[in-house]
Amino acid sequence: MSIIKQMDSKLANMIAAGEVVDRPASVIKELVENSIDAKASIISIEVMDMGMQSIIVTDNGEGMDFSDAHLAFNRHATSKIKDESDLNHIYTLGFRGEALAAISAVSKVILRTRQENQEGIQVEYHGSHLVYEGSATLNKGTVVEVKELFFNTPARFKYIKSDYAERAAIIDIFDRLALANPDIRFSLKMDDKMVKETYGTNDFxxxxxxxxxxxxxxxxxxxxxxxxxxxxxxxxxxxxxxxxxxxxxxxxxxxxxxxxxxxxxxxxxxxxxxxxxxxxxxxxxxxxxxxxxxxxxxxxxxxxxxxxxxxxxxxxxxxxxxxxxxxKVHQIPEAINRIRKDQDEKYVYQSLQFGEELIQENNEDNKDNDIQKLPDLDFVGVFSGTYLLFQNEDGLYMMDQHAAAERIRYEHYYHSLANPNQSVKNLLMPRSLDLTKEDIEVISKHMKSFESYGFIFDENYDLTGLPIWMLDTEVDLGIETMGSMLAEKNKIDLAVLRDSLAKDISCKGAIKANKSLNQNEINKIVKDLKQCKNPYTCPHGRPTIIKLSHYDVERMFKRVV
Ligand SMILES: Nc1ncnc2c1ncn2[C@@H]1O[C@H](COP(=O)(O)OP(=O)(O)OP(=O)(O)O)[C@@H](O)[C@H]1O
Ligand SMILES: [Mg+2]
Missing domain, CATH: 3.30.230.10 (Ribosomal Protein S5; domain 2)
Structure with missing residues (x-):
């Protein structure tokens, strides 16, 4: 006895709906994408109870005529593509012709729409069934209202996460839709409160x-x-x-x-x-x-x-x-970040922290485009064996000697590696390296790559030449970094190699924290850091130097308010 039956379209729609709309946020995405495809310039979204009670998307797009307003709810019905060849160049956000069919399979949908100079139309579907059709009064465009989402799919209903998670997902979708369309005016209201809006002025x-x-x-x-x-x-x-x-x-x-x-x-x-x-x-x-x-x-x-x-x-x-x-030359981070509580209130101190999610207030002396390399600094002393202290007329500066040395070395190597095969320094005596069997395997397999970077080996895997920019003491480290990259990825990605080799070498060889430096060494650090393209962070993104402005110090001592 045969047991296979063709599903009816309602059941098929419900099954397919699970893929397209899994939560309120994805309903919003589909509806707004339809509005964008309909060339709307204003799109508003209103959500009640995280979308579980209702979602209303209103647009001022092209609208639909009477028969399209019905067809729109059919699965595989779309105005956006016609034949196979259209699939190869899709200009619209939608094209599958299934979003409205899917949404109306698992909720109650009221669609109202009007084209330019035409009558308005209203159709209403409950769980894929047409329950109402008639005329409607509205401006040109389309309003889609989705109520009681997942009312007929209890399993999905239960799966909906906390209010907090749904709210976050809705805002997240809103953000991306708005950021993708700078020329459209968007607004998002949740439980009658305006949450976010954009102006559609094409200004990023x-x-x-x-x-x-x-x-x-x-x-x-x-x-x-x-x-x-x-x-x-x-x-x-x-x-x-x-x-x-x-x-x-x-x-x-x-x-x-x-x-x-x-x-x-x-x-x-x-x-x-x-x-x-x-x-x-x-x-x-x-x-x-x-x-x-x-x-x-x-x-x-x-x-x-x-x-x-x-x-x-x-x-x-x-x-x-x-x-x-x-x-872009960045500015020296200020030790004290200020945030504004609101427009009227004076600056608020936020404690001595750096790198948190705080917005630095516009300092009147710092014009935005001011190309600001390291300023002239007078050495004052050393704090805690690690931080070099400097001053100038603007304030007090603390420099992390290790981070600064790392930045200097990083830029040196990054620069040298841009032109890796420039010149080779030939060694008078071959130099033997501490190589394991695995190292030798990698080197022999990638001999050409090593040579192109200036590492020349003889038949015993002793080194006879090395890159001119590399210090003798760093050779082992350089070979190790290149070797492990080759072993792992089997190829040299020049961009990655430059960055990672430079980072590795610069970190390992840099002046350590707690090493005491003489005046010459300190002068050299300042001089070299001045030459750096980006003197203000180490290659791992930590600051090399922090400034406590004159003004900040005076404020701390309550000389100014
Ligand atoms: N806001 C709207 N304004 C004008 N027409 C719309 C609107 N929403 C839907 N339509 C029409 O209804 C049709 C079906 O919409 P639906 O979202 O189900 O499919 P689609 O957008 O074509 O493809 P996809 O399933 O990939 O989204 C669309 O092709 C479009 O012609
Ligand atoms: Mg669509």
Missing amino acids: YNLIDQIYGSKMTKDMTVFEETVQKIKMTGYLLSPQIARSRKKDISIFVNGRYIKNYRLIQAVIDGYHSYMMVGKYPIALIHMEMDPSLLDVNVHPQKYEVKFVNESMLSYHIETMIKDALNK
Whole structure:
């Protein structure tokens, strides 16, 4: 007896709904994406009880006619693609024709819509059933109201997390949609309270401040470059605004927010020498490319996309961020951060801390674009055997001698490694190294790579030549770093090698904390640090020097208020 039966469309829709809408935030995403595809310039979102009671999305887009307003609820019904070839160049956010079918399978949906110069229409679906159709009065555009989400799928209903988690997910989706569309005015109300809004003026400074908080874009670095017909624009917030989570790194492709591990890692790597371990930046990367270069049809929620050349993209993102941040000379961090409580109140002291998520107040003497290398400093003394103290007319400076030495050595090596095969220093006597069997295996396999960096071995694996920029005492370390990279990755990624070799060598060989230095050595540190492109952080992102301004000191002694 045969037992297989064709599902009816209602059941099929409910099953498919699980993939597209798993929580209130994903309903919001689908509805807003439809509004964006309908060319709306104003989109408002109103949510009651974290979306479980109702979600209303209102837009001023093109609207639908009578038959489309019904067809829209059918599974696999879409106005956005027509045939197979359209799948290769998708210009809209939606194309699968399933979002409204899925949402209406698991909730009660009221759709009201009106096209320019037409009558308004209202249709209502409860769990995929049409329960009402009629006319409606509204402005041009569409209003979709979703009530009692998951009322007929108790298992899903139970799965919904805490209010807090749903609220966070809704705000998160809102942020990405708004950041992806600087030309659209968005607003989000939750339980009748305005939570966030943007102005749709195409101004990223304004937009980012609206989303992340005022003054966040102070010291923001912006880059724009076109590589192989892909336009990339980066909005890099100051490394001083460090987060403990990666979530605030957003990647957009053709206006679509995507999740891509490699590209996010590229952003983190680009920021690397400016960030402390375990801290992540806030950054947006917008890419515009021919839609045929990517496949968005990977997952129903469309967060994943496949690129034709992901490695190339991640390489460029990392390098562009590095270059952009290096070009911008950052300022010496102030020992005392001030935050503003509100517009009227005077500055508030926030205790002596550095590198927390505080917004540094605009200091009137520091003009934003002032290229500020290390100023002239007079040596005052040493504190705790590690911190060199200096002063000048602006205040008191504390320099971490180890961090400073690391920065100096890092830039020296990073620079030398840019042109690795320039010259080789030949050794009169071959020098034997302490090599294990594994080391020898790696070296013999990658002899050419080693040679291109200036490490020349003879047949006994003794060294007969070394790179001219490398000190004799650092040879073992250099070979070890290169060897372990080759053993691990089987190839040399020049960008990564430069960075990691420079970091490794610079850290291990740098002047240690607690080593006492003579005046000549101290003068040399200051002189060398002045030559650095980025003198203010060590290669691991910690500060090399901190300033306590004259004003701060006077305030501490209550000479000024
Ligand atoms: N806010 C809106 N304004 C105008 N038309 C809309 C709106 N929302 C939906 N539509 C119409 O309804 C159709 C179905 O929407 P639905 O979201 O179900 O599918 P889609 O957007 O085509 O694809 P996807 O499932 O990938 O989102 C759309 O193709 C569009 O024509
Ligand atoms: Mg859609």
